[in-house]
Amino acid sequence: MRDVILSTLKNYDKDNICIATLGSHSALNILKGAKEEGFKTICICRDKERIIYESFGVADEIIPIKDYPDLLDEKLQSKLIDSNAILIPHGSFNAYIGSLDKLRIPIFGNRILMEWEVDRKKQKEWLEKAGVRLPKTYSNPEEIDGLAIVKFPGAKGGKGYFIVANKDDFYEKSRKMVENGLISKEEMENAFIQEYVFGVNIYFSFFYSYVLDRIELIAIDRRYESTVDALGKIPAEIQIKAEIMPTYTVVGNFPIVLRESLLSQALNAAKNIVDVSKEIAYPGMVGPFCIESVFDENAEMVVFEISARIVAGTNVGIPASPYSYILWGENMYMGRRIAREIKIAIEKELLDEVVY
Ligand code: AMP
Numbered sequence: 001m002r003d004v005i006l007s008t009l010k011n012y013d014k015d016n017i018c019i020a021t022l023g024s025h026s027a028l029n030i031l032k033g034a035k036e037e038g039f040k041t042i043c044i045c046r047d048k049e050r051i052i053y054e055s056f057g058v059a060d061e062i063i064p065i066k067d068y069p070d071l072l073d074e075k076l077q078s079k080l081i082d083s084n085a086i087l088i089p090h091g092s093f094n095a096y097i098g099s100l101d102k103l104r105i106p107i108f109g110n111r112i113l114m115e116w117e118v119d120r121k122k123q124k125e126w127l128e129k130a131g132v133r134l135p136k137t138y139s140n141p142e143e144i145d146g147l148a149i150v151k152f153p154g155a156k157g158g159k160g161y162f163i164v165a166n167k168d169d170f171y172e173k174s175r176k177m178v179e180n181g182l183i184s185k186e187e188m189e190n191a192f193i194q195e196y197v198f199g200v201n202i203y204f205s206f207f208y209s210y211v212l213d214r215i216e217l218i219a220i221d222r223r224y225e226s227t228v229d230a231l232g233k234i235p236a237e238i239q240i241k242a243e244i245m246p247t248y249t250v251v252g253n254f255p256i257v258l259r260e261s262l263l264s265q266a267l268n269a270a271k272n273i274v275d276v277s278k279e280i281a282y283p284g285m286v287g288p289f290c291i292e293s294v295f296d297e298n299a300e301m302v303v304f305e306i307s308a309r310i311v312a313g314t315n316v317g318i319p320a321s322p323y324s325y326i327l328w329g330e331n332m333y334m335g336r337r338i339a340r341e342i343k344i345a346i347e348k349e350l351l352d353e354v355v356y
């Protein structure tokens with residue numbers, strides 16, 4: 001696959017590279033950053049979202065599609081290749097396209113690591129090798145020995161997760177959910193059960209730069225989730241009577257500045273995660289990645305997930321986060337950082353190293 005991509009890239013006019021992405025998730029961030037770095041931009045989007053990208057004027061060209069998987073359409077791919085397009089993958093590539101095997105267009109990043117990201121077993125292996133602290137996983141509901149979170153294979157953006165207090169609570173809640181048709185029996189059997197880490201969520205957005213050979217902390221955020229973030233508005237007694245169960249549907253993000261002494265935990269984790277990425281999937285991490293964590297009562301970091309591409313939480317860092325500003329001394333945010341890396345790679349003739 002890499003050979004195909006590199007031979008496509010060989011025929012590109014490097015003075016006229018264009019940056020393209022699907023219109024959703026963090027496309028405003030990506031396209032604005034590309035424009036600021038002087039690239040031509042293309043937004044491939046559905047009718048429904050067109051208004052977003054038209055309103056902000058970040059796309060030089062808008063290519064309409066019916067639905068996200070149409071990106072794999074041969075004609076569209078050829079058109080994008082003729083435009084010397086480099087695609088920037090984001091959350092919608094994972095959520096709505098899945099396998100990128102049929103995608104011939106060079107992407108910025110490592111498509112193999114994006115597969116490691118969506119496979120929970122592989123992700124766990126990666127994080128374990130990196131030596132970061134993880135929540136316990138229970139391979140069988142019988143093993144549940146405390147507060148646990150139950151996740152389903154198809155769950156998108158935290159929708160459909162639920163928390164259980166103990167083993168008996170798991171059986172009771174899952175039975176109810178199957179009975180109410182909220183989840184199938186088969187899905188319940190394949191549920192991923194994890195220790196629920198009680199603490200505050202911190203999402204670290206890093207950038208691994210091949211051309212500068214360093215890891216950069218670009219922004220930190222937390223999510224705003226419905227309905228879990230609304231629970232505090234309802235007294236506990238009413239929550240119990242109304243049988244309210246929190247959901248984790250993400251509707252936004254807040255920027256965060258971390259207590260400074262805690263940064264070392266995240267920076268060390270990032271370094272180890274990047275080191276391991278090179279062992280498991282050549283050429284290793286390229287560009288943006290996110291470490292999703294909970295800091296517990298002892299301010300210790302527990303990593304519950306990793307994303308091997310830009311996350312939407314980086315949208316809080318436009319035009320700069322405190323961290324990207326300290327590093328760059330200028331406005332810098334994930335979309336722009338990606339474009340800057342591509343620009344430097346073109347100048348140094350290193351483009352082959354940052355696309356896959
Ligand atoms: P959307 O274009 O909003 O449908 O988002 C595409 C995918 O990215 C979905 O799986 C969303 O759940 C996820 N997503 C979008 N925005 C965020 C966000 N702010 N935080 C986490 N996930 C997100």
Ligand code: AMP
Pocket residue numbers: 135149156157158161194195196197198201223225248292294304305
């Ligand atoms: P995710 O979709 O995996 O990023 O997670 C969605 C939500 O579930 C986030 O608010 C997380 O904080 C929460 N979450 C996921 N796993 C855990 C865990 N092991 N402990 C505590 N909260 C978690």
